[in-house]
Amino acid sequence: FRAPVLDPVRRRLEGALTIGDLRKIGRRTTPRAVFDYVDGAAEFEITAQRNLAAFRDVEFVPETLNSVAEPDLSTELFGERIAFPLVFAPTGYTRMMHHEGEAAVARVAERSNLPYSLSTVGTTTIEEVRDAAPNGQNWFQLYLTNNEALNEEMVGRALDAGCKTVILTVDTAVAGGRHKDTRNGLTIPPSLTVKTFLDMSRFPYWWFNKLTTAPINFALLRDYPGTSADVAAMLFDPGLNYEDLEWLRKAWPHNLLVKGITNPQDAARVVELGADGVVVSNHGGRQLDRTPATLDVLPAVREAVGSDATLLLDSGVRNGQDIVAAIARGADAVMIGRAYLYGLMAGGERGVQRAVEILQTEYRRALQLLGLKETSQIASRHVRTRG
Numbered sequence: 537f538r539a540p541v542l543d544p545v546r547r548r549l550e551g552a553l554t555i556g557d558l559r560k561i562g563r564r565t566t567p568r569a570v571f572d573y574v575d576g577a578a579e580f581e582i583t584a585q586r587n588l589a590a591f592r593d594v595e596f597v598p599e600t601l602n603s604v605a606e607p608d609l610s611t612e613l614f615g616e617r618i619a620f621p622l623v624f625a626p627t628g629y630t631r632m633m634h635h636e637g638e639a640a641v642a643r644v645a646e647r648s649n650l651p652y653s654l655s656t657v658g659t660t661t662i663e664e665v666r667d668a669a670p671n672g673q674n675w676f677q678l679y680l681t682n683n684e685a686l687n688e689e690m691v692g693r694a695l696d697a698g699c700k701t702v703i704l705t706v707d708t709a710v711a712g713g714r715h716k717d718t719r720n721g722l723t724i725p726p727s728l729t730v731k732t733f734l735d736m737s738r739f740p741y742w743w744f745n746k747l748t749t750a751p752i753n754f755a756l757l758r759d760y761p762g763t764s765a766d767v768a769a770m771l772f773d774p775g776l777n778y779e780d781l782e783w784l785r786k787a788w789p790h791n792l793l794v795k796g797i798t799n800p801q802d803a804a805r806v807v808e809l810g811a812d813g814v815v816v817s818n819h820g821g822r823q824l825d826r827t828p829a830t831l832d833v834l835p836a837v838r839e840a841v842g843s844d845a846t847l848l849l850d851s852g853v854r855n856g857q858d859i860v861a862a863i864a865r866g867a868d869a870v871m872i873g874r875a876y877l878y879g880l881m882a883g884g885e886r887g888v889q890r891a892v893e894i895l896q897t898e899y900r901r902a903l904q905l906l907g908l909k910e911t912s913q914i915a916s917r918h919v920r921t922r923g
């Protein structure tokens with residue numbers, strides 16, 4: 537036991553009632569270049585704002601007098617029961633946000649009975665994540681590169697580490713135009729300049745982090761001979777096409793999700809080619825700006841892929857009510873990216889735990905106030921668009 541007065545992280549987190557509160561704390565406790573990397577988006581950030589606006593425009597249609605004392609929040613995803621319809625999205629360079637990094641997020645996911653996705657550009661290896669959360673549902677997100685040996689190594693190691701779900705991300709033909717990162721002088725791994733020194737010097741942990749953070753989890757990417765632009769060019773392969781998906785479908789024997797689709801035709805096509813489902817995502821507005829809000833395209837995507845395909849949605853989820861809205865519009869579950877990274881920046885593992893508690897509490901309250909006893913009762917009649 538540590539009294540709140542002696543434990544500033546605990547004191548800060550206890551005062552956080554919403555994901556927005558965690559964001560505010562994270563902004564204070566993290567170097568600006570790092571916070572902006574998480575919080576920022578591409579070009580004019582129109583899509584990032586649209587994602588949030590689409591959730592705000594949802595209007596609920598509650599039903600009353602339904603006896604909702606003990607709602608069952610759980611749901612099934614790929615045959616596994618999870619605590620509520622939430623999955624941790626893959627995020628690159630997570631140890632840059634807090635030295636506890638991916639392992640901390642994976643531990644929270646394991647403890648909370650929720651799946652965790654490790655990014656190809658994670659700063660913790662697949663094996664370390666498995667060891668940190670041996671009983672967790674650890675998924676792996678793949679960027680297929682133009683280096684076949686690396687692709688095979690990644691798929692093989694995901695298999696050996698016991699991953700049951702791979703997510704292929706397809707909305708990164710090239711890197712998005714994130715001007716804040718350029719202006720802040722953010723490079724990966726971080727480089728020391730006057731600007732970054734002034735920014736980082738107020739945050740002692742970051743120096744520790746900088747010294748210990750392996751930039752990327754695969755040696756082939758880490759030690760790639762070339763500039764960071766060369767690495768990015770290899771990582772984001774503009775040549776990626778449906779043949780690559782066919783290759784992966786043959787190489788990967790378990791669940792396969794394709795992430796970064798907002799177009800119903802594309803969604804139908806990847807499912808026809810054998811993907812088990814789709815993550816309707818615009819990468820949190822970090823890639824192509826002016827794509828629609830994911831919530832707005834979700835019903836058409838559900839229609840296109842049919843009821844059997846697994847459909848996840850991300851981009852803009854900041855509240856438990858958002859999860860209800862996404863399910864009512866056709867998703868099986870949502871993914872969160874920034875929502876848990878704000879928690880991580882605000883307080884490491886405890887901050888991520890707080891983010892989950894906040895979302896779960898809000899989700900439970902939303903179900904009860906809508907008059908629902910369990911997740912499976914959420915239906916399209918419970919939401920409409922304010923207009």
Ligand code: FNR
Pocket residue numbers: 573574575625626627628655656657658677705795817818819820821822850851852853871872873874875877
């Ligand atoms: C991401 N995202 C991402 N996606 C992916 O497939 N591979 C990756 O390495 C990353 N890296 C990454 C870093 C950071 C800092 C963020 C914020 C996001 C996208 C992520 O998986 C997810 O699609 C979005 O974060 C969803 O939007 P919200 O929840 O952040 O609004």
